[in-house]
Amino acid sequence: AQTVTYDLTQNPWKTLRDHVIRGQNLFPAVGFVHALWSGTSFMCNLEMLNFRIHTPLVISEIAKTVQMCLHKAGPNMELWDNDGKIRYASAYVQVSKSPPSAYPAPHKDKDISSIFEGMQFYNHIRRLGYEYGTNYQLIDCLNLKEAYFGKMPSLNWISYMDAMLHLHLVDGNSFGYPIGIDKIFFRENSLSHAPLWAVRPECNTIANDAILLQGLRMEYLPVQTHTYSIHQETFIEYGESDTAIDIKLLASLICRESRVFSLYQPLVSNDLLELADLLRDSKIMAENEAKVAPIILSEYSNIDVGEE
Structure with missing residues (x-):
């Protein structure tokens, strides 16, 4: 078995502390994707099939690292805890024989009414339970079909792939957690070459020039009775504040x-x-x-x- 470690006290992985879901510091779903990918030394033209999350991982408040054991049997990979009692995730990994076509870059136009600013978007999904900290808010603006990322010094592959998944939440009205992705294709393994945009050509598919996430599977809580609008939304944090509110x-x-x-x-x-x-x-x-x-x-x- 191979040990996969993420140091929460150092860049780039200390930003994982900002991945807060419903009050808990949850290891991101795409963090398991990254851990499995590491077992191939981050190969390009690689496809990961039938990726499934079996057990979510809650990061302890006192933890300084996140560790998992990567088990490989041919193209089959699994992530377990150090004691071999909890299986976190699994997938079938192989070199792609027929790489999918790259998606063209969208035409960015902030003047159209369908574009939402990133802050409005994150204020909206905070109400649903996605309480991301500042270092995890990578989206600059988005609409139903495309998203653009800001140039963040804290960018890493996990937060990058997660920002792609956030495009799936733009029209959401209830909390959902990813439990699997049918097909993931890695065209690029260098963040310096990865584009700062993503498109959603189909309901459960999100892609760009670097990565394809196809067949996203979500598990949802019951839909909220009141649907919130993210247009011109303002969020006031709970607790005391020195900031005067209009x-x-x-x-x-x-x-x-x-x-x-x-x-x-x-x-x-x-x-x-x-x-x-x-x-x-x-x-x-x-x-x-x-x-x-x-x-x-x-x-x-x-x-x-x-x-x-």
Whole structure:
């Protein structure tokens, strides 16, 4: 068996700490692809068939490395934990006898309305559970069919392939995790030659000049009842912040996200007074299609404030 190690304290792999999924530091699905690829010394014109993830790997908060054992039996490869008790992933790997045609570069046009900025996109998918840190937000802009990556100093093959997969999430409305890819083709093994774009020619296929990811298999949670728009989306992180938030923005978010919102009198803060006035504003309510108005209660009231 061959040991595959990723050092989380050094570049380029310390960016894996920014791959946070639903509150957990999860080893990326394409990280298993990279680990299997390493067993071929990163050959080009190589195809990986029937790649499957059997067990996700959660990275411990105190871990300094991620280690796996790579087992090979001819073209069959498997990734196991060091104790040989947990099988993480498997695939059939061989040199391609008929390499697929390369996909042409798309024509980038940021002026068309279907292009979303990367920050809007990452704010949107954060609501679904993809809580990527800054070093893992590689997409500069995208639409339903193509994505463009920014030039990040932290770029590595895992984050690069994952950024390609993010194109599959642009129209998503529920959380999903990759459990397999039917065919992966490696045309290039140097990031310096890899293009900073990807296209989605078919629903479950994402590709560029360097890599083809065909037949993506996802496992989804139930669809959310409310579909969020990523156009002009703004995300406010939980917890305390020294950054002042625009009161109108806060009022809009409350109208959109809350079924019942209550304020108690006396409103001694000027910001709260302004917020109450905005929440009474019919224009704000109409913009957010709100169906409830704020309730102003006295300081002695025992009325339940309701649910958010």
